[in-house]
Amino acid sequence: MTQHRQIHFAAHFPGVNQQTVWSHPEAGSQIEFESFRRFAQIAEAGFMDYVFLAEGLRLREQKGKLHELDVAGRPNTVGVLSALAAVTEHIGLVGTLSATFNEPAxxxxxxxxxxxxxxxxxxxxxxxxxxxxxxANFRRGFYLPLEERYPRAQAMVDAARRIWGTKPGDREHLVAEHGGLLDFETTGTVPSAPGEYPVFVQAGMSPQGRDFAVTNSDIIFSHYGGFEAARAFRADISERLAAKGRAADDLKVMPAMTIVLGDTEVEAKERALEIRRAQVSPQTAISYVEQVWGRDLSDYDPDGPLPTVEPIEAKAAEGWVNTYDDRFERVAKWRELAERENLSIRDIAVREYTRDEFVGTPEQVADTLIQAVDGRAADGFTLVGHLVPEGLKDIVERVIPILQERGAYRTEYPQNANLRELMDTTAAPLEQLEPAGTSA
Incomplete structure (x- = not known):
């Protein structure tokens, strides 16, 4: 049998983006525990490494109204994960928590x-x-300037490690920092053996984010952006790890990925387009182009042509940050594309406002996953379904068995393994690898 590197999977329960199609008749609740339980147990049935939850500390607003993609009443991330610990046995439980607004103790x-x-x-x-x-939810208010965000995150991680390594209630060895980015004084709180600390995940793609990841993290959550771009990202991470004295496999690269399956390639592509259209509602399409134009475009028909007005230098709506360096260049590109292919505002948004995806038959997708991991474009993927809680069921039932047959994926969980041990699954030596097939 051809030996392959072992693929890692995380299961992302989406919350504050357009990925989930809440209007679908099979969509579950974002609030009821049954959705989280069912989601986690499907992922565990697929022997995935961990469930991944986002955090929203405040609901976003647009023009004085709550943003349509945010979920009012979603339970606290750590609370949900704690409940899931009681109804699962093996799968990891990863929560997104802000290093900017939370406090170390x-x-x-x-x-x-x-x-x-x-x-x-x-x-x-x-x-x-x-x-x-x-x-605005916090006493200090506002937000940290860009140059202070990662230094505070580093200070938070360092403080957490010190607290975890200190005996609970030991006032002779206080963990304290006063002034600067942190101001606290505490003892250890929960007993733990040395080194038995939570796994660290990092989602930053900027140079500062990458440096933070290679310094601290076990996993980096990233974009994929195509095989060659992903290989370049992985190579850059490996170089940064070497500079820190860490091995390439010390940090797993786990890009976000949507998988759409069909019995034929044509069927899969048609289904993928149908899903994208459902994900980008008319309101979402207008909101998306408003971020680029920097102005209110609510009077425009989402199924009509792009705005003829020019962008302005302003935020479009409270809570949105425009990340485009040159919005005028982007608008020109969109106008050229729209004219050439007769595309509407929503058509443009559907093309632009989507996640990375693998589309094809189960066999084609399995080939692509193996090729990506064997080719060092990723160590695995953070899977994002378009439905909650059943969105990953097709992958568990139709793709994972193929990966198992090809020796690229575990067939059971290691006995009594913690999350760090799950992520340390031994990979085949690179010299033993053979081409994995063609991509879908």
Missing amino acids: DIARQLQTLNVLSNGRAGWNVVTTSNEFTG
Whole structure:
């Protein structure tokens, strides 16, 4: 049998983006625990490494109304993961928690409590928060300037590690920092053996984010952007790891990925387009182009032509941050494309506002996954379904068995393994690898 590198999968329960199609008759609740339970148990039946939840500290607003893609009433991330620890046995439990607005003693206690209760299955996706509307929830208000976000994140991670390594209640060895980016004083809180700490995940793609990841993290959550671009990203991460004295496999690269299956390639492509159209509602399409134009475009027909007015230098709506360096160049590109192919505002949004995806038959998708991991474009993927909680069921039932047959994926969980041990699955030596087939 051809030997392949072992593929890692995480299961992302989406929350604050257009990925999930809530209007679908099979869509479940974003609030009821049954959705989270069913989602986690499907992922565990597929022997995935971990469930991944986002965090929303404040609901976004557009023109004085709540943003249509945010979920009012979604339970606290650590609370959901703690409940999932009781109804799962093996799968990791990773939560996104802001290093900008949380405080070290509290976040260390929450995460280590989850880690102890789940027998070592906890993980922290460390994020920096850039928007001022989130800061309104907190005493300090506003938000940190760009140059302070990663230094504070580093200080938070360092503080958490120190707290986890200190005996609970030991006032002779206080963990403290006063002034600067942190101001706290605490003892250790939850007992743990040395080194039994939550796994660290990082989602930054910027140079600062990459440096933070190679310094601290076990997993980096990234974009894929195509095989060659992903290989270049992985190579850059490996170089940065070497500079820190770490091996390439010390940090797993797990890009976000949507998988759409069909009995034929044509059927899969038709289904993928249908899903994208459902994900980008008329309101979402207008919201998306507003971010680029920097102005209110609510009077425009989403199924009509692109606006003829020029972009302005302003935020389109509270809570959105325009990330495009040159919006005028992007608008010109869109106008040229729209004229050439007779595309509407929504057509453009459907093309632009979508995640990376693998589309094809189960066999084609399995080939593509193996090729990506064998080719060092990724170590695995963070899977995002378009339906909650059943969105990953097709992958578990139709793709994973093929990967198992080809020796590229585990057939059972290692006995009593914690999350860090799951992520350390031994890969085949590179010299033993053979081409994995063609991509879908």
